[in-house]
Amino acid sequence: MDSTRKEWLLNALIAVALFVVPLWALMANEPFIITLATRIAILAIAAVGLNIALGLGGMVSFGHALYLGLGGYVAGIAAHHAFNGTPIFAGIPGTNQMLIIWAIAMVLSGALAAVVGALSLRTSGIFFIMITLAFAQMGFFFTLSWPAYGGEDGLPIFVRNQFPGMNTARPWDLFLIAYGVLIFSLAVFALLRAARFGAALMAIRQNPDRAAAIGISPFGIKLVGFILSGMITGLAGAMMADLTRFVSPAMMAWTMSGELIVIIILGGVGRLFGPVVGAALLVGFEVFFGGLTEHWKLWLGLVLLGVVLFARGGLIGLIAGRAQHG
Amino acid sequence: MADPVLELRGLSKSFGALKATDNVSLTLMPGEIHALIGPNGAGKTTLMGQISGKIVPDAGEVWLSGQNITAFSVAQRAKLGLGRSFQVSSLIPEYSAQRNVMLALQAQQGHSYRFIKPVMRDSGLRDAARAILARVGLDARASVESAVLSHGERRLLEIAVALALKPKCFLLDEPMAGLGAEGTARLVSFLHSLKEEAPILLVEHDMDAVFRLADRISVLVYGRIIATGSVADIRGNAEVRAVYLGEESPA
Numbered sequence A: 001m002d003s004t005r006k007e008w009l010l011n012a013l014i015a016v017a018l019f020v021v022p023l024w025a026l027m028a029n030e031p032f033i034i035t036l037a038t039r040i041a042i043l044a045i046a047a048v049g050l051n052i053a054l055g056l057g058g059m060v061s062f063g064h065a066l067y068l069g070l071g072g073y074v075a076g077i078a079a080h081h082a083f084n085g086t087p088i089f090a091g092i093p094g095t096n097q098m099l100i101i102w103a104i105a106m107v108l109s110g111a112l113a114a115v116v117g118a119l120s121l122r123t124s125g126i127f128f129i130m131i132t133l134a135f136a137q138m139g140f141f142f143t144l145s146w147p148a149y150g151g152e153d154g155l156p157i158f159v160r161n162q163f164p165g166m167n168t169a170r171p172w173d174l175f176l177i178a179y180g181v182l183i184f185s186l187a188v189f190a191l192l193r194a195a196r197f198g199a200a201l202m203a204i205r206q207n208p209d210r211a212a213a214i215g216i217s218p219f220g221i222k223l224v225g226f227i228l229s230g231m232i233t234g235l236a237g238a239m240m241a242d243l244t245r246f247v248s249p250a251m252m253a254w255t256m257s258g259e260l261i262v263i264i265i266l267g268g269v270g271r272l273f274g275p276v277v278g279a280a281l282l283v284g285f286e287v288f289f290g291g292l293t294e295h296w297k298l299w300l301g302l303v304l305l306g307v308v309l310f311a312r313g314g315l316i317g318l319i320a321g322r323a324q325h326g
Numbered sequence B: 001m002a003d004p005v006l007e008l009r010g011l012s013k014s015f016g017a018l019k020a021t022d023n024v025s026l027t028l029m030p031g032e033i034h035a036l037i038g039p040n041g042a043g044k045t046t047l048m049g050q051i052s053g054k055i056v057p058d059a060g061e062v063w064l065s066g067q068n069i070t071a072f073s074v075a076q077r078a079k080l081g082l083g084r085s086f087q088v089s090s091l092i093p094e095y096s097a098q099r100n101v102m103l104a105l106q107a108q109q110g111h112s113y114r115f116i117k118p119v120m121r122d123s124g125l126r127d128a129a130r131a132i133l134a135r136v137g138l139d140a141r142a143s144v145e146s147a148v149l150s151h152g153e154r155r156l157l158e159i160a161v162a163l164a165l166k167p168k169c170f171l172l173d174e175p176m177a178g179l180g181a182e183g184t185a186r187l188v189s190f191l192h193s194l195k196e197e198a199p200i201l202l203v204e205h206d207m208d209a210v211f212r213l214a215d216r217i218s219v220l221v222y223g224r225i226i227a228t229g230s231v232a233d234i235r236g237n238a239e240v241r242a243v244y245l246g247e248e249s250p251a
Helices: A003-026 A032-056 A063-083 A098-120 A127-143 A169-196 A194-207 A208-213 A218-244 A255-267 A274-292 A298-312 A315-319 B044-052 B076-082 B098-110 B123-136 B151-164 B180-194 B208-214 B231-234 B238-243
Strands: B006-015 B018-028 B032-036 B060-066 B083-087 B171-174 B200-205 B216-221 B224-229
Touching: A003 A032, A003 A274, A032 A169, A032 A194, A032 A218, A032 B083, A063 A098, A063 A127, A063 A218, A063 A255, A098 A127, A098 A218, A127 A255, A169 A194, A169 A218, A194 A208, A194 A218, A194 B098, A208 A218, A208 B076, A218 B200, A255 A298, A255 A315, A255 B044, A255 B238, A274 A298, A274 A315, A298 B216, A315 B238, B006 B044, B018 B032, B018 B044, B018 B060, B032 B208, B044 B171, B044 B200, B060 B123, B076 B083, B076 B151, B083 B151, B098 B123, B098 B151, B123 B151, B151 B180, B180 B200, B180 B208, B216 B231, B216 B238, B224 B231, B224 B238, B231 B238
Parallel strands: B032 B200, B032 B216, B083 B171, B171 B200
Antiparallel strands: B006 B018, B006 B060, B216 B224
C-alpha cells in the first residue's frame, strides 16, 4: 500500500476514534471523557490553524497564543455584556450566539494576523520567531493590565454561549459542535494544501528564491497563509473559552504558543491529521501522567525528544511514512 | 534592425573598493544566443544577479523589451518574461518533476491565489507540464521527486521550468556544468532549437559548447566587457587570448 493511501486510512481511523470514544462515554455516562474529547478537538483546531503557517508555509510562529487568546476574549467579553445587559461600547450590545462570536473572533484574529504578519514576514528564522513572540507577549501584558475584563484574574463566562438547535450546557452537544468545526477546519486545510495556493505556499517554504525567480512573490502568499492561520486559531480560542467558561491572560502566554508547536511536532508537521494526534497525545499525557505525578511534562518532553530524534514526520509520519506531494 | 529583447545600459556595482561590475552595456537580440564568458571572479554572477533582480546596481539600467525594469523585484521580472535557470540547481526538492513544471505554469498564468480547486485535478496544468517534460526528454521521470533526480536530469528540469514560464528571454547560468560529454551534446542541440523560441543569454564555462552555440560572445574581465563579437572575432582577438584563453599573444 502506498503511503498516501496509508495516511488516508490512518486519518479516517483517527476521525472515527475521536467520535466513537466520546459516544461510548455518553452511553456509559462518563461526561468527563466527553469533555476531554472536546478539549482535544478544540486544541486540534487551534493547531490546524498553526499548521497552515508552520506546516505549509514554514513560518515558525511562536506567538499563535495571541489569536487563541483574542478569540477567547471575544467570546468572554461578548458573553459578559450579554449577561449584564450592558453595551460593549457605543451602544453595541453583547451577544451569546456562538456563530456571531466566531465570526467576530475570526475577523479580528485575521486583522491582527495581517498586522503581525506584515511586520514580521520581512524577516525569517530566529528573528521571525522572536517578533511573533514579542507581539503575543504584548497581548498577554495588555490583557493582564486591563481591569475592565478581569485583568490577571481573568473573565468568567457564567452561562455558556448558545448554538442554534443545541443545548451547549450538555457535554455531548458541545462535543458535536467542536467535532463538526474540527472536521470543517481539516477540510479547509486539505483544500488549501491541494490548491494552487498551497502549491505556492509549500514551494516557498522549500525554496523562496526559486518561487520568486518563477514569478511567485513570497511575501504576499505567506501573508495570506499567516492570516488564514490566525483566523482558524482565533476561532478555536472562542470555542476554548466556551468550553472552560473562563478566559484569562494565560491563554496568551508564551507557553500556550509553545504547546501549539509541540502538538504539531508530535503529530507531524504539515500533515493533515498531525494536529489531532498531537492534541490527543498532549491531553492524554496531561490526564493520565498528570494524575500520577506533578512532573508529567518531563515525560512529555522525553516523548517530544524521541519524536524529534527518531520520527521527524511525527506520529503520522512514523506510521504512514513520508509526506507525498505528487 | 530589430529592438533588443534585453538591454543593459551602463551597469555598475561595487562592493567596497572592488568594482564587480564596471559600466557594462550589452544587448540580447531576438533569435540569438549571446554568450557571456570570463575567467573566475570576472563578475559574471554579480552581473546575472543584477539582471535577475537579486542584486541592486549602483548605477545603470536594465531594459526588457522596451521597459525599464531596473527597480523591479525578482518576482516582477519573472512575471514580465525574464526566464532564469540557476547556476546552482534550485528546484522545489519535495515536488516531483511534473509538479515543479506545474508550479511554473501556475506562476506564469499569475493565479496563485486560488484556494479550492486541487492542482492535481487541473488537467490543463498537468497536460501542459507533461508536454514540456516530453520536450526536454524527461517525461518518463515526471513523477520522481526532484531531489532524487540525477544531476543531469535536474539540469533538464531547470530548462523545462524556464520553458514553462514562456519567457521573452532565457538567462542560463552554466547549464552544462557537471553534465558529461553526452549530456552536453544533447543540451547543445536542444539550446539550438530553444533560441528560436526566445533569445538566450548564456553564461558558460564549457568553451567548446560556447563556440558551437553562440551567435555573439561578450568577454567579461574584472567587471568590464573587453570585447563583444562573433565567435571568429573573439577567437582572433589578441586581448581575449591573452587574458582569458590563457595563450601567449603572438609576438
